[in-house]
Amino acid sequence: MSDGSSGRIAEELRAWVAAAPAGARLPSTRALVAQYEASPVTVQKALRALAAQGLVEARPGAGTFVRAVRTARPNDYGWQTAALGSRPHRMPGPSAALRTTPNDVIALHAGYPDRELLPERLVRAAFARAARGDAAVGRPPEAGLPELQAWFAAELGAAVPTGLAPPTAGDVVVLPGSQSGLSTLFHALVGADRPVLVESPTYWGAILAAEQAGVRLVPVPSGIRGPDPDELDRAFALTGARAFYAQPNFANPTGAQWPPDVADRVLALVRAHGAFLIEDDWAHDFGITAEPAALAAHDDSGHVVYLRSLTKSVSPAVRVAGLVARGPARDRILAEVRAQSMYVSGVLQAAALDVVSQPAWRTHLRGLRHQLAARRDLLVGALREHAPDTHLAAVPRGGLNLWLRLPDDTDPARVARDCESRGVLVAAGDEWFPAEPAGRYLRLNYSGPNPGALPDGARVIGRAVAADRRGAR
Ligand SMILES: Cc1ncc(COP(=O)(O)O)c(C=O)c1O
Numbered sequence: 401m402s403d404g405s406s407g408r409i410a411e412e413l414r415a416w417v418a419a420a421p422a423g424a425r426l427p428s429t430r431a432l433v434a435q436y437e438a439s440p441v442t443v444q445k446a447l448r449a450l451a452a453q454g455l456v457e458a459r460p461g462a463g464t465f466v467r468a469v470r471t472a473r474p475n476d477y478g479w480q481t482a483a484l485g486s487r488p489h490r491m492p493g494p495s496a497a498l499r500t501t502p503n504d505v506i507a508l509h510a511g512y513p514d515r516e517l518l519p520e521r522l523v524r525a526a527f528a529r530a531a532r533g534d535a536a537v538g539r540p541p542e543a544g545l546p547e548l549q550a551w552f553a554a555e556l557g558a559a560v561p562t563g564l565a566p567p568t569a570g571d572v573v574v575l576p577g578s579q580s581g582l583s584t585l586f587h588a589l590v591g592a593d594r595p596v597l598v599e600s601p602t603y604w605g606a607i608l609a610a611e612q613a614g615v616r617l618v619p620v621p622s623g624i625r626g627p628d629p630d631e632l633d634r635a636f637a638l639t640g641a642r643a644f645y646a647q648p649n650f651a652n653p654t655g656a657q658w659p660p661d662v663a664d665r666v667l668a669l670v671r672a673h674g675a676f677l678i679e680d681d682w683a684h685d686f687g688i689t690a691e692p693a694a695l696a697a698h699d700d701s702g703h704v705v706y707l708r709s710l711t712k713s714v715s716p717a718v719r720v721a722g723l724v725a726r727g728p729a730r731d732r733i734l735a736e737v738r739a740q741s742m743y744v745s746g747v748l749q750a751a752a753l754d755v756v757s758q759p760a761w762r763t764h765l766r767g768l769r770h771q772l773a774a775r776r777d778l779l780v781g782a783l784r785e786h787a788p789d790t791h792l793a794a795v796p797r798g799g800l801n802l803w804l805r806l807p808d809d810t811d812p813a814r815v816a817r818d819c820e821s822r823g824v825l826v827a828a829g830d831e832w833f834p835a836e837p838a839g840r841y842l843r844l845n846y847s848g849p850n851p852g853a854l855p856d857g858a859r860v861i862g863r864a865v866a867a868d869r870r871g872a873r
Contacts, residue, residue, distance in 0.1 A: 405436075405442055407446075409443060410449045413426070413456075420466045432446075454467060495608075496825075505820075505825055506823060508845055512711075513713075517771060517772075518715050519755060519760070522758055530748075530750040530754065531747065535747050536747055540574075540746040543737075545746065548572075548720075549574060553566070553567045553569045556697060556706060572722050573723045573733055574723075575707075575723055575741075576719050577719040577720070578680060583613060585643075586613035586615045589643055594615060595616045595639040595641040596617060596645055597643070597644040597645070599622035600835065601837075602652075607831075607832075610645070618639050624654060624794040625659055626666070627658075629662060629665040629669060633673075646666070646677060649692040649694070657797055676705055678705050679695050679696050679706050679707065684709075685712075686712075686768075689797045706723065708721060714752055719748060720748050772846070779857070780795055782854055786859040787804075787861050789869065790865060802846065803829070804843075804844055804861075805841055806840040811840070815861070815868050
C-alpha cells in the first residue's frame with residue numbers, strides 16, 4: 401500500500417480518536433490490517449503519524465491509546481476583556497527578587513536568604529513537634545496563638561524605655577507573612593484613592609501592595625540617613641496623608657538605618673500630622689554591626705503600627721509575621737484579616753513559636769551575624785576591586801542587600817540582562833522606586849547560595865557595567 405493509503409487510514413483514525421474518550425484503546429494492529437486491507441507497515445505508519453501529533457500513545461505490550469491530553473483548540477477568552485473592564489492601576493509582572501533559578505548561576509537577585517543561613521535543624525524538629533500537637537488539628541484564634549502573640553509583644557516590649565507602656569499580647573495580630581500585612585494595612589488604614597507616604601526607594605512589594613489596594617503612593621526621598629524629615633513634613637502637609645510606610649532598620653534596598661535624631665523627628669512628625677507610621681521591621685534578625693532599634697518601642701499612643709516577620713529568618717516555609725497595633729486601628733486591621741485570611745495555620749504558628757523559644761535560636765542568630773558580615777564584606781571588597789565604576793553610598797550595618805549605584809550613562813535593565821547572559825543574576829534597581837528612578841542602581845543580595853562565587857559575580861558586574869558604558873557612547 402502507498403503513502404496515500406497510510407494517510408487515508410490516519411485520517412479515518414483521527415476522526416475515530418476525536419469521538420473517543422481519553423484513554424480509549426484503539427483496535428489492534430491486526431484488526432486495523434484486516435479492516436483496511438492494508439499491510440502492517442502501512443497501519444503502523446498511520447499510527448506513528450497520530451502519535452507524532454500527540455493524539456495517541458503506544459504502550460508497548462498493551463496497545464495504542466487515545467491520549468488524555470490532546471492538542472486543544474485555542475480558547476477564546478475575549479469575553480473577559482469586557483467583563484474585567486479597564487485596569488485600575490499598573491500591574492507589574494513578577495519581581496526579579498522572586499525568580500527561581502537553576503543551581504549553576506550566581507544568584508544575587510533573590511529576596512530570601514539561602515537555606516544554609518536558616519536554622520534548619522530547629523525548624524525540622526519544630527515541625528515534627530507541631531505535627532504531634534493540638535495545632536495540627538485545631539483552629540487557632542483569629543488574632544493568633546496566645547503564646548505567639550505574647551512572644552511578639554515581649555520581644556518589642558523588651559526595647560520599651562521606662563515611662564512608656566509596653567505592648568501586650570492583646571495588641572498583636574499574627575499574619576501569614578508581612579507581605580499580606582502590608583496589603584491588610586493599606587486597605588485597613590489608608591483605603592483606595594487616599595495617599596500614603598513612602599520612602600523612595602522602597603520595597604517593591606510595598607509598592608505592589610499599595611497599588612493593588614488602589615492607594616496613592618507619595619514618594620519621599622530617602623538615603624543612607626533615612627528620609628529627609630523636611631520633605632516628609634512638606635509631603636504630609638501637602639497631601640493630607642495620614643500614613644507613612646517606612647523601614648527604619650536596614651531598609652530594603654538601601655540598607656539604611658535611621659540615626660536616632662531622624663527617628664525622633666519622624667516620630668514627632670507623625671504625631672504632629674495625626675498620622676500612622678507603618679514600620680516594617682523585616683530585617684530584625686539581620687543586624688550585622690548594629691542592633692535593630694524599633695521605633696514602635698518609643699510609641700505607646702498607637703501612632704506606630706509595627707510589622708515583624710519571621711519568614712526570612714526562620715524559614716520561608718514558616719510564613720508567619722506579627723503585627724502590633726493599638727487602639728481602634730487594631731480592630732480595623734483585624735476586620736481586614738478576617739476578610740482576607742481569617743487565621744494563620746496553627747501548625748505554622750506552633751512551629752514558629754517553637755523555633756524562637758529555643759535557646760539554640762539565639763545561638764543561631766549570633767552565628768548568622770558572622771556569616772552575613774563575611775558575605776557582605778566579601779562582596780563589597782570584590783566590587784571595589786572589579787567594578788570600579790560603581791559606587792556604594794554606605795556599607796549597610798545590617799540586612800541582606802547592597803544598593804549599588806551605577807554610572808548615569810548605564811541602563812540597569814540592560815546591565816542585568818548582560819550579567820544574566822554571563823550566569824550572574826542581579827536585580828535592576830528601578831523596581832524599588834515608586835515613581836521615576838532617581839538614579840541607576842542594582843540591588844545585590846549577598847545571602848544567596850554559594851558565597852564563594854561572590855567575587856566572580858562582582859567581576860561579571862564590573863565587566864557588564866564597563867561594556868554598557870562603552871555601548872552608550
Ligand atoms: C522590606 C520587606 N518587607 C516585607 C517583606 C515580605 O516578607 P514576608 O512576607 O516574607 O514576611 C519583604 C520581603 O522581601 C521585604 O523585603
